Amino acid sequence: MTLGDAVEPLVHIKNFRMDFGETTVVKDLSFDVRAGETFGFLGSNGSGKTTTLRALLGIYQPTAGTLHIGGKVFEPRDGARLGYLPEERGLYKKEAVLDVMVYFGRLKGLSKHGARAWSQTYLERVGLADKAAVRLDKLSGGQQQKVQLGVTIMNGPDLLILDEPTKGFDPVNRRLLMDIIEEQKLAGATVIMVTHQMEEVERLCDRVILLKDGTARAYGTVAEVQDQFGGTVYRLGYEGILPASDLYDVVRDGDGHAELAPAVGADETAVLRELIGAGVAVRSFATARASLEEIFIQVYGEQHEMAEV
């Protein structure tokens, strides 16, 4: 049975807990990833994302809970159907690019000829064809990243787990990476992506989970999370000075544009009346969902504020 043939959900995590000594890094975490979807795994640094992925892949022994891929605990022999780009990047640095790619291709079940042919095509695509015989440590960080991404996807994985895939990429190469991920998705891969790039999440992800201090703060489709957590915001074009009010919080303000988060019970009419009554000349007014970035800042901003206090 391949990973892709598994009964949905493809990834099932229930009541996962991870302790390192006296420190609890992840507390009672539960979520599913469905076959074929792109899943955003979000959270600030140290919130437990990488720990969860490592436990899912058997690199860490979980303290408690169930972590299944395709209905069972992951074993390395399932690696032929997995593509994992870890947060800690690294390959055999003193070996030639092509040798390393062929080696991993062989480990993932490709024939030597197949691995070589695939690697050469990939290197051509990412602009590294002339580096095939060069040692990895002679490449730049971004070039090494491209090689590692190639190693991750060369077996056409059913499940692709990418831990901060765009880290270290310039905007051009970030676009190239996103194109490659989209191709994998179109080819039927399930993608789990850890990232801090919220626009990428909104563009690529079907569902997301927001982790904070080892617990899930929000979970669902992007729209559900926006509704569940951020709710609606009012986008305003204006002249004058925005007054402080119990009816809203000013999320963003500048150059005659503002974003207001309405208080519970406040509606558009009440907010508009408040603004006009305070002498604000309203040029435009629209209702919108809060962006993931706004939700992220809202959720983790609390943490930073508390830390600062």
Add this chain to the structure above:
Amino acid sequence: MARTAFKQHNLGTVVGFEFMRTIKKRGFVIATLAIPVVFAIIFALVYASNSSTSANADAQKNSALTFTYTDASGLIPTALAQAAGGSVASDPGAALESVKKGSSEAYFAYPANPATEPVKVYGADKGMFENGKYEAVAKHLLVTAAQSKVNSPEVTAALSGEVKFDAETYRDGRASGGIGSVIPPLVFLVIFYVSMILLSNQMLNSTLEEKENRVTEMILTTLNPTTLVTGKIISLFAVGLLQITVFLAPIAAAYLLFRDSVALPDLDLSSLVFEPVPMITGALLLLGGFTLFTGVLVAIGAIMPTAKEAGTIFGPLMALIFVPFYAVSLIISDPEALIVQVFTYFPLTAPVTALLRNGFGTLGAVESAIVIAEVFIVGILILRLAVHLFRYGSIEYGRKLSIAGTFRRKELTAK
């Protein structure tokens, strides 16, 4: 990308990759080729020196030495001395003075009783090596004179110690092989020693490389760590065989082609006795010892964050492996001594001690069985521990691993 059916053949892939990348390293090529090159240079120098020495010897033998002599013993026949270039000196003092002035090459003064008094040899200085011929001629003349007096080749041979002895010993009613039966099982000790010297550092670094390159996560999600470690061990063994072959090639070539010219010992291989029990015991001890030390070195590599830190343990460990060599005379002569017994059964000293005792025939059947079982069991346990440490410890990049910590996590999981 097409999703295709896969067949995994990872052990062979790991062995091939590890073997090729090891032998392609410039340092390995230099280190491996340096030994045969040094051997070749030594053989060439020995060959050249031997040719020169042989030519000199021929020249010395053919060159006539003229000397004077006095013979208080009466043993030296005048005709014999004259044939060797000697003439009787009437005045010992004048003869010595002639040598000092350089007008005479040499003067020998044979005493009345050569058994108790030294023969005095005086000669013109011709350098350290040339000067030796005076004593050689004086001695040869005396020995030839004595032989002519005895007039019996048998007695002469017995007196001069030129008699061959052919010893035969028996064990359990059967002739034992003597030194010819000691050498073959000791070959396993030599192989163990050489493999440890050549490969131990690579064993230590084999898993450290995954940690230092941050490649562990990629590996652990692709490959069973047991397969990785096994593949590394097999490839190291293959690398060791290659190195030994390269080292031995010039020796074998020299032995087969230039044996006389390079002064190699004229080893009579037909005298070697390959007794099955010591050979099988030696092979098992070699294999068990190799397993044991490979496991220990891989485990150290899994615990330590860098090669530099691993090196602090490596030195004392290697000293411990070979410490039995310091007690080799005791191991051979008194196998029941307490220290020999400790060395025989302590896991880290057991392989070398048991291989030595096996070679010299002092390792009994029961002792052999116990030591073989011990090195295999301990070796396999340590290898399993090494795999466990790599599995759960190598992700601790840049940090020293807590062995207890890796087991504690497992216990918690089981709850």
